[in-house]
Amino acid sequence: MSTPDLDLAHRLSDRADEITNARFRSTDLRISSKPDRTPVTDADLAVEDTVRAELAEHRPDDLVVGEERGGDLTRGRFWILDPIDGTKNFLRGLPVWATLTALVEDGSPVVGVVSAPALHRRWWASAGGGAYRRIGADGPAERINVSEVSELADSYLSTTHLGSWTERELRAEYLRLVDACWESRAFGDFWQHCLVAEGAIDLAAEPLANEWDLAAVQVLVEEAGGSLTDLSGRRRFDGGEALSSNGTVHRKALELLGG
Template structure:
């Protein structure tokens, strides 16, 4: 059994509370939306969900630090909860059901902070995925009603399904040529975006996905789920984990080819 079973159970409790709060305001006609300094939207639901999770963590794990997208970091120590209250806020505010609450526990070790627990809860899709280090990755309605996740065994790019969010970020970084070559080399490409393609890599319905610019709270929960499903999660620099400011995920068999394409500069 994983050493993090109790933390995983707590992450599910946190996700349950966040799901109730976010679904209560999803598609509300009077939803309040603001623009942050980085020109991305934040809704009242983002703030309320993060406040709710922080409050429960303060009661249940008062010694742990918390890092969230909306309110930054509070506390210090070897254990740090990382929260994205709504990953996919632009979808959320437009009534598109592809958004999720991401909750991860990161623990400090020899290689810095690494995620050991991750829960990805997408209530508008009726889906949830989770993992704990050494215990595998799962999807289902609860800890007791779940199916184990496993990545695909596709070993050739011409047979692979590739997902991405948009073209603009690749173009801004001078990587568009390699990105387009990758799309031409693959069997199928789709722009699912945000958390969803990483979860589909974990469950084997996609083979590769990548994004050129992400924050830690966008990636921490996704990384441990992909890794525990048998996949590979790195930055575009090939460094394992969620610390590179961007992400590439695969079934492992295609990872070097994925990185080779995306690191070709225009």
């Protein structure tokens, strides 16, 4: 189901794709470090500045929060941007990165678009409108749904970086969940949550995540029939952590993680 805000989010993603595709694997890519020592490229900054300019023109009354230029979360209506989720992959020439664009109203994401042009994939959702995927620039929109796996012993689990669990002093709890599941991988970042939404895997767990990492994928996973919460089970995208799932195995996974 299309809405004016979802249509705008797609147009913003198209503009972002133009920039990131042009800079991906560029020999003159400029890289610096933020105060938290995470990398930022000139492409990250160009995407966020371009999207902010578009929003200023088309939604001048809306607020904007972005990973690179900041902004305050509010209970009103605001757009939240991650210009390149997976910057480490981007700067190393790996194709697993995406631009994440979400619209939040009264604390809840209502539109989300995840565009991964190097993977030739785009995922999107709007509240009450379902979740969709497109493969290839000219591919059809396909409705997606989470899996029907009902037992942890049959579940496929992903995370981003095992060291993050050590940093949060939750390594033992995460490995307990790994041992309870059928298979585990580290697909990482946005991709794992999109894989949950399309039913390819059943669980994605992150002990460290920012609001711009999660707003777009929360509405995607939920509209696909799943759940995204923090590690204590609260439905939120701004809690600094996340567990997404098909919903059926969510509570069992939280129990092993101590939630």
